[in-house]
Amino acid sequence: MADQVRVYISIGSNVDRERYVTAALDALANWFGGLEISPVYESEAVGFNGSPFLNLVV
Numbered sequence: 001m002a003d004q005v006r007v008y009i010s011i012g013s014n015v016d017r018e019r020y021v022t023a024a025l026d027a028l029a030n031w032f033g034g035l036e037i038s039p040v041y042e043s044e045a046v047g048f049n050g051s052p053f054l055n056l057v058v
Helices: 017-032
Strands: 010-013 041-043 053-057
Touching: 010 017, 017 053
Parallel strands: none
Antiparallel strands: 010 053, 041 053
């Protein structure tokens, strides 16, 4: 049996947010199977004028 490694990936988008966050989660689930997903947080853009981000950790 292979050793398991825990990896944390940060996902965020402020452009078509739901679409791109969902696409990222779908791609990761297709590649790795079951995922542990944090709550989703909204945060303002920092360092530039832009729409708020959706952020989470997988």
